[in-house]
Amino acid sequence: MDxxxxxxxxxxxxxxxxxxxxxxxxxLLRHLAEHARISQRRLAxxxxxxxxxxxxxxxxxxxxxxxxxxxxxxxxxxxxxxVSVYLSVTAAAGYDTAEIMRSLWEIAEVxxxxxVTGSLDMLAKLRVRDHGHLRTLLMERIWQIPGxxxxxxxxxxxEMPPKNFAAGLLDHIDRAAAPQGTVDETTG
Numbered sequence: 001m002d003x004x005x006x007x008x009x010x011x012x013x014x015x016x017x018x019x020x021x022x023x024x025x026x027x028l029l030r031h032l033a034e035h036a037r038i039s040q041r042r043l044a045x046x047x048x049x050x051x052x053x054x055x056x057x058x059x060x061x062x063x064x065x066x067x068x069x070x071x072x073x074x075x076x077x078x079x080x081x082x083v084s085v086y087l088s089v090t091a092a093a094g095y096d097t098a099e100i101m102r103s104l105w106e107i108a109e110v111x112x113x114x115x116v117t118g119s120l121d122m123l124a125k126l127r128v129r130d131h132g133h134l135r136t137l138l139m140e141r142i143w144q145i146p147g148x149x150x151x152x153x154x155x156x157x158x159e160m161p162p163k164n165f166a167a168g169l170l171d172h173i174d175r176a177a178a179p180q181g182t183v184d185e186t187t188g
Contacts, residue, residue: 007098008115011105019064024049026174028057029066033166036070073162076127081109084156085126085134087142090119095147097121103145109137 021029027047031038040058044051061067076082089104091097097115104113104124112125128134134153142151 007096008101011098011102012115016065019061019066021066021173023174025057025061025066026170026177028054029061030167030170030174032067032070033164033170080129081127083128083130083134084159085128086154086156087124087126088120088152088154089122089124089148090150091121091147092149095149097147100145100147104142107137107141109133 024047028043031043031046040054041051044054047054058067089100091100101113101115101122104110104122107126109126109128110124111127114123115121116123126134126137128137134155138151138153142148
């Protein structure tokens, strides 16, 4: 293995085995994806199960890492950080890619960093206020990271309205797991 990639296993999230989910787990996750603040009592009523069963299922899903947390979805435009920037990064030969990844991750405006395949080494998503903020961030922070050979900055000009990715993918998983020949209640 190239020494510049050797440290990635220490900083990158580890792949996980899929946790087996039944129909109740999927329904519970779908409801939580739609309404994260819903009470366990209301969840129980919607699912037709007892509140203690909901509590036990949620605890199991939390312990297994399926549910990683609960939080607010923030409109970054509303708080003044509405510019999305995608930053492709190429590391210089011989530099520790893991250290570059860790250094990027420590910057508050960096929303996501991932190692990618292809001609790039990594791709980062940033949230900035405006062009001046991006310029300062690049010149004073990002380009100062040792091992940065090249970056390319892609500024988002327009984006789709937010979607509930979790609910949509959970519906897809549920439909894909349904036995063939059953009727989907939503389509008849």
